[in-house]
Amino acid sequence: xxxxxxxxxxxxxxxxxxxxxxxxxxxxxxxxxxxxxxxxxxxxxxxxxxxxxxxxxxxxxxxxxxxxxxxxxxxxxxxxxxxxxxxxxxxxxxxxxxxxxxxxxxxxxxxxxxxxxxxxxxxxxxxxxxxxxxxxxxxxxxxxxxxxxxxxxxxxxxxxxxxxxxxxxxxxxxxxxxxxxxxxxxxxxxxxxxxxxxxxxxxxxxxxxxxxxxxxxxxxxxxxxxxxxxxxxxxxxxxxxxxxxxxxxxxxxxxxxxxxxxxxxxxxxxxxxxxxxxxxxxxxxxxxxxxxxxxxxxxxxxxxxxxxxxxxxxxxxxxxxxxxxxxxxxxxxxxxxxxxxxxxxxxxxxxxxxxxxxxxxxxxxxxxxxxxxxxxxxxxxxxxxxxxxxxxxxxxxxxxxxxxxxxxxxxxxxxxxxxxxxxxxxxxxxxxxxxxxxxxxxxxxxxxxxxxxxxxxxxxxxxxxxxxxxxxxxxxxxxxxxxxxxxxxxxxxxxxxxxxxxxxxxxxxxxxxxxxxxxxxxxxxxxxxxxxxxxxxxxxxxxxxxxxxxxxxxxxxxxxxxxxxxxxxxxxxxxxxxxxxxxxxxxxxxxxxxxxxxxxxxxxxxxxxx
Amino acid sequence: xxxxxxxxxxxxxxxxxxxxxxxxxxxxxxxxxxxxxxxxxxxxxxxxxxxxxxxxxxxxxxxxxxxxxxxxxxxxxxxxxxxxxxxxxxxxxxxxxxxxxxxxxxxxxxxxxxxxxxxxxxxxxxxxxxxxxxxxxxxxxxxxxxxxxxxxxxxxxxxxxxxxxxxxxxxxxxxxxxxxxxxxxxxxxxxxxxxxxxxxxxxxxxxxxxxxxxxxxxxxxxxxxxxxxxxxxxxxxxxxxxxxxxxxxxxxx
Numbered sequence: 001x002x003x004x005x006x007x008x009x010x011x012x013x014x015x016x017x018x019x020x021x022x023x024x025x026x027x028x029x030x031x032x033x034x035x036x037x038x039x040x041x042x043x044x045x046x047x048x049x050x051x052x053x054x055x056x057x058x059x060x061x062x063x064x065x066x067x068x069x070x071x072x073x074x075x076x077x078x079x080x081x082x083x084x085x086x087x088x089x090x091x092x093x094x095x096x097x098x099x100x101x102x103x104x105x106x107x108x109x110x111x112x113x114x115x116x117x118x119x120x121x122x123x124x125x126x127x128x129x130x131x132x133x134x135x136x137x138x139x140x141x142x143x144x145x146x147x148x149x150x151x152x153x154x155x156x157x158x159x160x161x162x163x164x165x166x167x168x169x170x171x172x173x174x175x176x177x178x179x180x181x182x183x184x185x186x187x188x189x190x191x192x193x194x195x196x197x198x199x200x201x202x203x204x205x206x207x208x209x210x211x212x213x214x215x216x217x218x219x220x221x222x223x224x225x226x227x228x229x230x231x232x233x234x235x236x237x238x239x240x241x242x243x244x245x246x247x248x249x250x251x252x253x254x255x256x257x258x259x260x261x262x263x264x265x266x267x268x269x270x271x272x273x274x275x276x277x278x279x280x281x282x283x284x285x286x287x288x289x290x291x292x293x294x295x296x297x298x299x300x301x302x303x304x305x306x307x308x309x310x311x312x313x314x315x316x317x318x319x320x321x322x323x324x325x326x327x328x329x330x331x332x333x334x335x336x337x338x339x340x341x342x343x344x345x346x347x348x349x350x351x352x353x354x355x356x357x358x359x360x361x362x363x364x365x366x367x368x369x370x371x372x373x374x375x376x377x378x379x380x381x382x383x384x385x386x387x388x389x390x391x392x393x394x395x396x397x398x399x400x401x402x403x404x405x406x407x408x409x410x411x412x413x414x415x416x417x418x419x420x421x422x423x424x425x426x427x428x429x430x431x432x433x434x435x436x437x438x439x440x441x442x443x444x445x446x447x448x449x450x451x452x453x454x455x456x457x458x459x460x461x462x463x464x465x466x467x468x469x470x471x472x473x474x475x476x477x478x479x480x481x482x483x484x485x486x487x488x489x490x491x492x493x494x495x496x497x498x499x500x501x502x503x504x505x506x507x508x509x510x511x512x513x514x515x516x517x518x519x520x521x522x523x524x525x526x527x528x529x530x531x532x533x534x535x536x537x538x539x540x541x542x543x544x545x546x547x548x549x550x551x552x553x554x555x556x557x558x559x560x561x562x563x564x565x566x567x568x569x570x571x572x573x574x575x576x577x578x579x580x581x582x583x584x585x586x587x588x589x590x591x592x593x594x595x596x597x598x599x600x601x602x603x604x605x606x607x608x609x610x
Numbered sequence: 611x612x613x614x615x616x617x618x619x620x621x622x623x624x625x626x627x628x629x630x631x632x633x634x635x636x637x638x639x640x641x642x643x644x645x646x647x648x649x650x651x652x653x654x655x656x657x658x659x660x661x662x663x664x665x666x667x668x669x670x671x672x673x674x675x676x677x678x679x680x681x682x683x684x685x686x687x688x689x690x691x692x693x694x695x696x697x698x699x700x701x702x703x704x705x706x707x708x709x710x711x712x713x714x715x716x717x718x719x720x721x722x723x724x725x726x727x728x729x730x731x732x733x734x735x736x737x738x739x740x741x742x743x744x745x746x747x748x749x750x751x752x753x754x755x756x757x758x759x760x761x762x763x764x765x766x767x768x769x770x771x772x773x774x775x776x777x778x779x780x781x782x783x784x785x786x787x788x789x790x791x792x793x794x795x796x797x798x799x800x801x802x803x804x805x806x807x808x809x810x811x812x813x814x815x816x817x818x819x820x821x822x823x824x825x826x827x828x829x830x831x832x833x834x835x836x837x838x839x840x841x842x843x844x845x846x847x848x849x850x851x852x853x854x855x856x857x858x859x860x861x862x863x
Contacts, residue, residue, distance in 0.1 A: 037734060039777050040680075040688040097758040100748030102766060102773050102809070109760035134773070140687060141773065152747040194727060223682040257659065259685045340685060343704060344659060459671030502675030505640040508728040511675040 001198045001439055006031040006156075007426035008419075009188060009203035011163045011230060014041035015139070015411035016390025016418070017209035018146035018155075023419025024207075025155045028426045031201065033158045033190055035225065035513075038147050042211055042223045043411065046139025047262035047337060049131030050096075050408040051119055052089035056110045057129045062086040064122060065130065067603060069406060072118040072293045073364075073399020074540035074550065075605040076243070076558065076598055081371050081395045083601065085406070085413050092412040093132050101145040103134050104333075114333075115267040118293035118403040124610070127291045131405045136262050136336045142408060158190070161199065162513060164442045165189035165233065166206070167434060168386075172238025172377055175568040175592075183377060185386035186432040189442045193513065196506030198439050198446075204429045205385045205422035208234070208367060208375070209415065212391040215517075216525040217360035217474070218466035221250055221260035225517075230392040232520035234367045235527065239377055240560040242394040242596065243365035244524070245531035246541045248402055249475050251297040253359025255317035257344055261337045261356060263404040266290040268333050271321045272301065273353065274309035280318075285610040292610040295401040295541045298358040302475045305357070312355060319353035358475055364402055364541060365531075366394040368560065368596065373418035379560060379596040385425060389418040396558060400540025449515055455498035458515045465492050465518075465525055473529055478546045482533045489526050490586065496522055527561040530591045534582040535559065552605055560594040568592070630656045630712040632665055634677065635719040637726050641676075647726070650674070651715060656707050662695055662718065663702040666730075679730040686842055689778030693730050694719040699780040699840040721783035723792060736792060737779045740799040744821055748806065749814025765810040772805040772850050774843040781837035781847050793826045797837035797847045800828055804850040807857060819858050828855050 008024045010017045013034035024030045034041070053060040065086035070077045097103060097111060104112040113129040121128040134141040150157075167187040170177045177183060187202045210230030214222025235241050251272070252261040266272070272290055274280050284300040285292035292300075301318050310316050322330060322338070327350045330338055338349040347354050367388040368376040373395075375386040390411045397410055465488075472485035496519060503511035537551035538544050559580065570583045570592055580593040630653070637647040654668040663681055670677045679702070680690040686704035693702055696710055696717050710716055724732040775798065782788050782796030803822055807815040822828045828851055837847040 036682060036688075036690070037738075040682045040690050042683060042688070044776070045683050045685070045687050094758055098748075098754055100806075100809070100811070102769070103758075105761055105763045105766050107763065109762045109765075111758050135770075137687075137774070140776070144773075144775075148747040151742050152745075223688065224684060225682045336687070343686070343706070457671065458675075503678075505638065505676070507638070507640055508678050508731055510678050511670070 001200065003200045003202065004031065005202045005431065007203065008205045008207065008422045009033060009201045010207045010209060011188060012209035012211060012390070012392070013038035013157065014209060014211055014390060015043035015142055015146060015408065016415035017207070018150055019412050019415030020207050020209060020389060020419030020422070021155045022146065022149055022153060023416050024423040025153050027423035031156045031158060033161045033163055033188070033201065035160060035162045035193070035229070037159050038150070038157060039143060041143060042226055044140045044143040045221070045223065045260065046142070046408050047136040047260065048116060048264035048267065049114065049133035049138045049405045050093060050142070050412070051116060051130040051405040052093040052132055052409070053086065053130060054090060054093065054111060054113060054132065056106060057113045059121070060128055060130055062089065064120065064128070065089065067123050068119050069397060069403055070399070070603050071124070071608060072403040073401050074608055075399065075556070075603070076396070076539060077399035078396050078599040079601040079603060080599050081397045084371055085397045085409060088413045089409050092409060092416070096142060096145055096412065099145050099149050101134065101141050103132055114264065115291060116404045117263050117266065117291045117297070119405070120288065124287070127288050131267065133264065135332070136264050136334045139408060160193040161190040162193055162516070163188045163190045163229070163233070164445070164516065166237050167438050168237065168383070169432060173236070173563070173565070175238065175562065175564045177377070179381065182384060184384045184432055187434050187438065189439050191442070191446065194508055196509060198443055200434065200439050202431055202434050203385070204426040204431055205387065207418045207422050208388040208392050209390045209418070210392045212363045213521065213524045214360050216465065216469050216521050216528065218470040219253065219258040220360035221253055221258055222360065227517035228520050228524035229517065230388070231366055232523040235523055235563050238563070239375065240368060240562045240594065241365060241527055242368040242558050242560055243396060243400070243531070244363070244528045244561055245535050245559060246364035246400045247360060247528065248294055248362040248364060248541045249298040249358040250361035251294055251301055251358050252320055252356040254340060254344055255312070255355035255357045258359035259340055259344060260359065260361070261320060261340065261354065262334070263294070265320060265322060265334055265337060268329070269325055272297070273319045273321050274304045275311045275315065276309060280304050280309070288610045293401055293403060296610065298475050299543060301358060317355045317357040320356045321353040322349045323351055323353060362402055362407060363391055364394070364396070364398040364400060366392050369393045369395055371395065371417070372421045373414050374421065379594065385429060387418040387422050389414040400542060446512070450501060450504055450512060452498070452500040455500040456495045458499050458501065458518050461492050461495050461499055462518050462521065465489065465521060469525055473532060475543065477532060477542070477544050479533065479544070482529055485529045486533065486584070489522065489529060493522050493526070494587065527591060530582070530584045531559045531561050531593065534580055534593050556598055556605070557595040558598060560596050562592045562594060563589050564592050566590055627655055627657045628712060629653055630665060630707050631715040632669065633715045633717045634729070636729050638676070638728050656712070658708060660707050661703055662705045662707060662710070662716065663691055665707060666702060666718070678728045687776060689776035692721050692778040692780040692783070694721055699784040701778060701780065701842045704842050721779060723783045723789045724779070734779065737782060737796070737798065740795045741777065741802055744795065744799045744803040744818055745814055746802045746806065748809065748812050749817070750811065751813045759811045761810050768810070769805050769808040771845050772801045774845050775801050775805070776843060778842060780840040780842055784836040784840035786834060786836065787830045787832060791826070791830070794830045795822065795827055797851060800851050800854055801845060801847055804854050807854060815857070819854070822854060823858055828858065
């Protein structure tokens with residue numbers, strides 16, 4: 001076992017982690033721990049752009065962007081956070097440009113901007129050109145640019161290290177830490193994939209930037225490595241997860257494969273058509289049509305298929321039509337995604353429409369934080385020295401449905417804030433001694449898993465989890481389907497205790513890694529479904545066919561999901577703020593729901609029409 | 611309940627399911643074979659749109675959990691799974707089985723020229739060390755502008771091709787010069803130097819050209835075009851290297 005000491009430790013080297021590293025590493029001794037090489041992170045798969053009201057090509061301002069974000073999130077957005085994000089978006093884009101990001105340019109040589117779903121002029125009048133982009137590889141260019149600048153600043157990385165535990169001064173998992181009690185995060189335990197060695201990192205401040213959990217679903221745009229590690233670790237250590245029922249399904253995944261085709265395809269003029277050739281979005285969103293927010297477009301597509309107007313031999317997808325666009329325009333603006341259609345489906349987008357269907361894309365929920373990226377341990381108590389940013393976090397700027405481009409913005413704005421706040425805190429704080437047995441739990445977990453007798457395969461349990469989530473917790477949900485998913489998850493959790501790995505070695509044991517990841521996936525799927533069962537309304541990405549309307553009277557609240565021992569009280573949060581009356585018992589623990597109020601500043605909730 | 615795709619990709623593609631055999635190079639110093647590498651053959655059932663990565667996953671998930679390879683995004687943008695497939699460097703996630711003649715066993719090996727850690731996983735550190743050496747970041751002088759730097763669409767286009775690099779090492783590890791001389795910077799590092807040398811906003815070209823003028827620099831390139839053929843992003847790498855060479859001679863960029 002090795003031990004390390006850093007002022008700031010950042011877990012995850014995607015956009016949020018590296019943006020934080022650029023802020024912190026200039027100020028204090030900083031390390032970035034990542035289970036992948038930084039340039040492999042999934043930020044690199046983002047395509048369409050990053051919105052900021054630069055007004056380079058038409059009139060725009062940050063207030064319109066704030067409104068779109070709030071309305072896009074179906075009013076569950078914390079409006080103070082959305083305002084900060086929209087205001088700081090402008091500097092976030094300019095920061096990246098100064099770091100070298102090769103944005104596409106206007107004829108005047110300024111950063112070009114294009115249309116994107118849900119982004120409008122003057123509170124919904126028409127689509128506005130707000131997305132700053134680099135062809136359809138904006139995420140790739142952001143990831144590369146941030147990594148390049150980390151190289152420039154000589155940021156210290158621990159690549160292919162897998163964080164498996166978070167150490168805090170108090171055990172939060174029992175739910176008995178008093179209101180106002182000062183709790184500190186003091187370190188993390190990591191597993192070096194290449195050698196199998198355990199490393200303990202002591203830190204004054206820790207930033208979680210571990211990304212999303214798309215692999216709880218079968219059809220997803222997410223990487224194999226997006227297994228909700230950071231969220232699940234926090235949950236297991238007694239932290240709540242916020243708004244986990246809200247998962248975004250991106251409308252245009254390549255049919256059957258889930259590979260993402262950017263919304264930029266529609267921003268550049270692409271049209272969705274059903275089997276009758278009809279531009280069906282005209283019926284669902286008469287004003288902005290194909291550029292409605294993702295939840296609306298995804299539901300409309302699924303509805304077309306359900307009503308028999310799907311395409312193909314099984315009538316199970318719709319078509320993304322780019323054939324009316326000039327090939328030269330496609331090559332200049334959408335080269336990568338058209339290449340995906342050619343490579344993976346053998347479709348030539350110049351002349352043939354591309355089969356598409358919604359794909360699990362983004363977790364709106366995550367570890368609750370305030371606007372300084374400080375992590376909350378309930379609806380209001382901040383944990384000292386612990387921060388989260390990016391998809392792992394819930395600020396909440398996305399509410400119940402994230403607008404396209406706002407994730408690249410989120411990682412830059414709140415990644416920067418996390419790095420800055422953590423470094424400032426680390427300058428004033430001192431190290432807290434770690435318990436001598438800090439790594440014991442992790443070592444025991446790894447040994448136990450490695451040495452189990454032959455049992456269920458990791459891949460079988462994972463496949464069944466993903467299948468039940470796709471079948472029962474996707475675009476359309478009901479109480480019945482969600483309860484089916486929950487009962488399946490319970491059975492899979494029991495089987496998980498007996499899964500075995502075939503690779504018993506120490507070196508680069510990805511078999512063991514996949515088993516650990518499966519444990520995280522199960523925990524995340526479980527709270528996602530429990531929170532979805534509790535929310536008996538339809539809002540943004542969460543659509544309940546048995547409760548098709550939004551219910552502001554009972555549900556204008558963030559869901560806080562806690563994992564507690566069976567003996568703990570059913571009220572998760574000492575202050576019981578708008579308490580949700582819902583508890584699910586599991587073997588050895590229960591999931592208790594609490595809530596957190598939504599911050600409303602400028603905008604009263606209105607009916608959401610586009 | 612949900613309109614899910616019961617039997618999706620097969621209808622979209624044109625090739626029905628088929629059997630495919632993979633011949634995979636194995637190396638695991640902890641195993642009974644020690645430092646010796648061996649070959650294993652696996653036969654799996656594949657579908658029309660399945661890629662080599664899908665077949666490797668089937669092997670790992672259904673036959674031998676110890677088979678070790680890197681992968682992440684699974685659609686050719688993260689650069690994790692460059693490997694040698696039937697003797698050519700490719701991304702496993704971007705290579706459809708039906709396109710590499712599945713009638714015969716498909717050979718899968720780690721990329722060459724970098725130390726193998728286990729099975730298809732190589733040590734990427736020497737590769738990234740060369741990348742870091744060419745100063746892969748924007749170097750500017752003078753005051754920071756209050757807004758964006760101005761760059762025309764034509765100036766932006768000048769280095770567009772080399773911004774596509776995903777650092778997968780398919781090019782560098784396909785280069786015969788790199789195989790025999792691991793000190794050579796290799797195509798990927800030069801591509802990333804090119805990306806900045808020809809960026810109108812950058813003032814560091816002289817320093818980078820100085821670095822690449824080294825005996826292990828661009829002059830080692832023998833223009834065999836292996837790198838261009840290997841690049842999964844379609845970057846014209848050999849051309850980029852030639853442009854760097856020309857810039858060095860003419861000091862024009």
